[in-house]
Amino acid sequence: MRFGETPEGEKVERHVLTGGGLTAAVLTYGCVIQSLEVDGVDVVLGCATLGDYLTRSRYFGAVVGRYGNRIGGGRFTLDGTTYELARNNGTAALHGGVRGFDKRVWAADVSPGSITLRYVSPDGEEGYPGTLSVAVTYTLADRALRIDYAATTDAPTVLNLTNHSYFNLAGGGDVLGHVVTIDADAYTPVDEHKIPTGELAPVEGTPFDFRRPVAVGARLGGAYDHNYALNPGGRMRVECGDRAMEVTTDQPGVQFYAGGMLSPALTPYGPHAGLCLETQHFPDSPNRPGFPPVVLRPGEEFRSTTAYRFH
Numbered sequence: 001m002r003f004g005e006t007p008e009g010e011k012v013e014r015h016v017l018t019g020g021g022l023t024a025a026v027l028t029y030g031c032v033i034q035s036l037e038v039d040g041v042d043v044v045l046g047c048a049t050l051g052d053y054l055t056r057s058r059y060f061g062a063v064v065g066r067y068g069n070r071i072g073g074g075r076f077t078l079d080g081t082t083y084e085l086a087r088n089n090g091t092a093a094l095h096g097g098v099r100g101f102d103k104r105v106w107a108a109d110v111s112p113g114s115i116t117l118r119y120v121s122p123d124g125e126e127g128y129p130g131t132l133s134v135a136v137t138y139t140l141a142d143r144a145l146r147i148d149y150a151a152t153t154d155a156p157t158v159l160n161l162t163n164h165s166y167f168n169l170a171g172g173g174d175v176l177g178h179v180v181t182i183d184a185d186a187y188t189p190v191d192e193h194k195i196p197t198g199e200l201a202p203v204e205g206t207p208f209d210f211r212r213p214v215a216v217g218a219r220l221g222g223a224y225d226h227n228y229a230l231n232p233g234g235r236m237r238v239e240c241g242d243r244a245m246e247v248t249t250d251q252p253g254v255q256f257y258a259g260g261m262l263s264p265a266l267t268p269y270g271p272h273a274g275l276c277l278e279t280q281h282f283p284d285s286p287n288r289p290g291f292p293p294v295v296l297r298p299g300e301e302f303r304s305t306t307a308y309r310f311h
Contacts, residue, residue, distance in 0.1 A: 003027055004050030010105040012050055019113030019140035022310070029053060030102040031063035031117045031136050033165050036145060038243065038310045045166040045274040056267050059164035062102035063136050064095040066121055066128045067294070068162040069227070069255060069283040072195035076286035078129070078156055078295065085127035090193055095164070097126030101134070102164070114139040123155065130155030132296075144309035151302040159296045160281045161304070162251075166259055166274025169240035174272040175258065176217030181237040182210035182256060184228035188282055188291075196284050196291075200229055213239065216258050222272055224258040227282055236277050249279035249306040252292045279306040 003014040012029040025034040025046075032053065034046040045060050047053045053060070074087035086097035095102065106117035114137055121132040130153040137148040149161045168175055187208050188196040203209040207219040208226060216222045229252065236247040236254060247254075255278040264270045285291040296302050 003029070006050070006054070006105060012105060013108060015108060015110050015115055017110075017113060017115060017138065017140050021143045022140045022145065024138065024140060024145065026108075026115050026117075026138055027053070028106050028108050028117065030061075030104065031106050031119075032102075033061035033138065033145075033163065036165075038143075041171040041243075043167055043169050043171060043243075043245075043310075045168065045269055047268060052268060058262060058267055059095060059102050061163070061165045063161060064164050065101040065134065065159070065161045066096050066126065066132060067093065067158055067160045067286070068095055068164075068278065068280050069160060070094050070195055072193070072284045072287055076158060078158065078286070081129075083127055083129055092193060092195060093127075100126060101161075106136075113141060128157055130157035132157060132159070134161070136161075142309070143311070144307050146305065146307045149302065149304045151296065152298075152300070153296050154298055156295060156297045158286045158294045159302055160285070160294055161302075162255070162278040162280040163306070164276060164278055166269075166276055167238060167245065168274045169238060169243045169245060174270075175240075175275045176215065176222050176272050177240065178216050178275060179213045179239040180210050180216055180256070180275070181213045181235075182228050182254065183231045183234035183236065184211070184254075185231060186229040188227045188229065188253075190226070190283075194225070194283075196227070196282060196288060198288050198290060203228075210256075213237070216272070216275060221260075222258045223260050224256050225260070227253050227255050227280070229253055229282070238275070238277070244311040246309045246311065247277050247279070247306065248309070250304055251279040251281065251306065253282050254279050255283075
């Protein structure tokens with residue numbers, strides 16, 4: 001069904017999927033998961049109108065790219081050439097720039113229980129090299145939302161795709177009482193601009209240790225916005241009352257953000273209304289040779305899968 005029209009005149013569609021005991025609404029704007037109902041409870045934050053997504057969203061439910069998270073200084077060097085990016089977070093490039101993938105209209109191919117959305121990012125968009133073809137498939141099955149990412153390029157580029165859904169398993173209130181487990185022995189400390197220092201620091205003995213279940217608000221007042229280096233096969237789990245969500249991924253990291261910067265003056269939600277587990281490569285990887293590589297070259301295909309399973 002039609003959801004609205006962008007200021008550029010592009011039509012935005014809303015598609016409803018059912019399967020595996022779940023119901024999801026997906027928008028072609030930003031590849032957004034607008035809602036995800038589990039046993040009749042909507043467990044993600046969304047906006048009611050396209051106008052709110054255009055002006056009041058903080059990446060709610062969107063796929064972010066070409067590079068999710070931050071790139072320090074808004075630049076990187078690849079094969080001897082330095083690329084200047086749109087700086088939209090202080091001096092850093094964040095989530096693909098001023099008009100990243102979250103603000104583009106994707107083409108949709110719908111089938112029972114799944115939807116594939118496609119976007120072609122032209123060479124030079126937001127400063128990134130190469131024409132990049134991206135496909136994201138959302139599938140509902142076995143009480144899980146599975147996200148499959150695929151991408152190819154016609155020139156060397158950097159890539160880091162993730163979904164920026166905010167989860168609230170209670171369907172309302174804040175998430176400070178949600179209990180989180182993250183199978184990670186290390187995280188990436190950041191400087192005052194939230195750019196990684198390049199270090200992999202142990203979580204042992206710090207407020208960042210979620211190897212055993214811990215309530216979001218039990219430490220640091222819930223002020224989490226950090227990337228974790230997942231252990232091989234690392235899993236994550238969120239629990240609230242009798243509902244739980246398990247997250248599995250083949251990505252090396254996850255950004256755990258507890259929504260502390262949400263503001264009712266700027267968005268439809270207040271602080272800690274939802275939490276994000278953004279499966280990803282590490283922030284600023286193009287400038288950190290010691291981090292897992294993020295370069296995609298012609299002839300290669302990027303593929304990745306993340307699943308959110310509910311109990």
